[in-house]
Amino acid sequence: xxxxxxKVDPMHQFTIEPIFGSANWELAGYNISxxxxxxxxxxxxxxxxxxxxxxxKRSLVPGRWQMAVETFTGFIDDMLLAxxxxxxxxxxxxxxxxxMFILFANMLGLMPLGVVGVHPFTFTxxxxxxxxxxxxxxxxxxIVGFAKHGxxxxxxxxxxxxxxxxxxxxxxxxxxxxxxxxxxxxxxxxVAMMAGHVLLEVLSSFVISGGNAGIGxxxxxxxxxxxxxxxxxxxxxxxxxxxxxVFALLTSLxxxxxxxxx
Amino acid sequence: xxxxxxxxxxxxxxxxxxxxxxxxxxxxIGRGMLPRVMDTMADRDRRIGDDLAVAQAARDEADTREExxxxxxxxxxxxxxxxxxxARDQSKRDAEQRLAGIKTSLDARLAQAEQRIDAARTAAAAxxxxxxxxxxxxxxxxxxxxxxxxxxxxxxxxxxxxxx
Numbered sequence: 001x002x003x004x005x006x007k008v009d010p011m012h013q014f015t016i017e018p019i020f021g022s023a024n025w026e027l028a029g030y031n032i033s034x035x036x037x038x039x040x041x042x043x044x045x046x047x048x049x050x051x052x053x054x055x056x057k058r059s060l061v062p063g064r065w066q067m068a069v070e071t072f073t074g075f076i077d078d079m080l081l082a083x084x085x086x087x088x089x090x091x092x093x094x095x096x097x098x099x100m101f102i103l104f105a106n107m108l109g110l111m112p113l114g115v116v117g118v119h120p121f122t123f124t125x126x127x128x129x130x131x132x133x134x135x136x137x138x139x140x141x142x143i144v145g146f147a148k149h150g151x152x153x154x155x156x157x158x159x160x161x162x163x164x165x166x167x168x169x170x171x172x173x174x175x176x177x178x179x180x181x182x183x184x185x186x187x188x189x190x191v192a193m194m195a196g197h198v199l200l201e202v203l204s205s206f207v208i209s210g211g212n213a214g215i216g217x218x219x220x221x222x223x224x225x226x227x228x229x230x231x232x233x234x235x236x237x238x239x240x241x242x243x244x245x246v247f248a249l250l251t252s253l254x255x256x257x258x259x260x261x262x
Numbered sequence: 263x264x265x266x267x268x269x270x271x272x273x274x275x276x277x278x279x280x281x282x283x284x285x286x287x288x289x290x291i292g293r294g295m296l297p298r299v300m301d302t303m304a305d306r307d308r309r310i311g312d313d314l315a316v317a318q319a320a321r322d323e324a325d326t327r328e329e330x331x332x333x334x335x336x337x338x339x340x341x342x343x344x345x346x347x348x349a350r351d352q353s354k355r356d357a358e359q360r361l362a363g364i365k366t367s368l369d370a371r372l373a374q375a376e377q378r379i380d381a382a383r384t385a386a387a388a389x390x391x392x393x394x395x396x397x398x399x400x401x402x403x404x405x406x407x408x409x410x411x412x413x414x415x416x417x418x419x420x421x422x423x424x425x426x
């Protein structure tokens with residue numbers, strides 16, 4: 001880890017620090033200190049709430065803001081309708097909250113607020129967070145699946161048209177792929193967000209170190225790195241949207257399995 | 263990597279706050295605000311659908327009325343045409359009738375005239391016979407000195423006239 005002030009530690013941005021002197025808050029023996037991570041969760045939720053306020057005007061001819069809110073709700077509604085069918089409508093609140101919460105978290109983590117001295121914390125780059133969300137989605141799939149189909153839900157592991165003698169091979173494979181879902185769901189988001197932020201941090205360290213090393217280094221290393229950073233920032237905005245979409249889409253596909261089996 | 267290094271110390275606070283904040287977001291935003299936004303959209307869609315249905319109904323009505331008007335118009339035109347044809351036929355019939363009447367009266371007058379001419383010719387012929395027989399009587403009396411009675415002279419004249 002870097003001791004010199006000129007060096008940049010690309011991992012430092014993920015450090016969790018208790019704030020407001022809450023380091024020793026405990027609940028039933030567990031530490032629940034209010035950290036920078038929790039703060040940004042709250043900020044994401046509040047920003048999402050503010051965004052949604054624009055959709056509450058309920059005018060017949062929507063303004064731009066209301067139109068934006070309705071575009072997002074319509075997008076999730078359509079996605080569930082397409083992937084789950086009419087039974088998917090009751091999951092719209094959950095999928096919408098999930099999608100928008102992740103999207104706002106990813107986007108806020110990319111905001112250049114460091115310029116004004118506020119360091120955004122991307123809590124979706126922590127697998128404790130993405131894991132909880134993945135487990136939440138997976139639990140919904142399990143609960144809905146067993147509540148709706150009972151033990152018949154296990155037929156999910158034997159796709160239609162499987163020859164009987166293939167069943168002993170197919171069923172374990174299907175079971176494993178099913179059990180891997182929460183891990184892949186959580187890890188995908190965590191890895192994508194962390195990788196992007198590390199990359200940006202590493203490139204920015206090239207810019208700083210190159211600039212400090214002399215004019216030649218600054219021109220031949222610092223400037224190309226800066227140009228690359230601009231491009232990667234755009235890419236990261238895309239990734240932020242795509243990962244939120246993928247999380248919501250996969251959750252709705254898994255819910256489709258639980259609702260409609262095959 | 264702080265995610266792993268700090269795992270033991272921070273996992274409980276991460277999970278706790280995430281669940282608290284996500285639950286708040288779910289109930290306030292997902293359950294509270296989202297349905298109202300979607301209701302607004304559904305209302306608007308229904309209203310647009312209703313308006314479109316009304317517009318379609320109005321158009322159908324207009325089409326029906328135009329169709330009725332067209333039918334009526336065609337009927338009127340046909341009636342007018344029939345009237346014109348009727349009038350034409352009527353006048354044609356009248357003309358023919360009048361012509362026939364005139365022709366009949368002309369024929370009658372022609373026949374009368376012919377009758378009169380025949381009568382005149384017959385009368386003239388009779389007069390000629392009378393004159394001829396009297397002349398014959400006179401001539402015979404002068405030349406032969408025979409007194410021929412009227413009937414015989416007449417008979418002879420007629421014989422001679424018939425022979426040409």
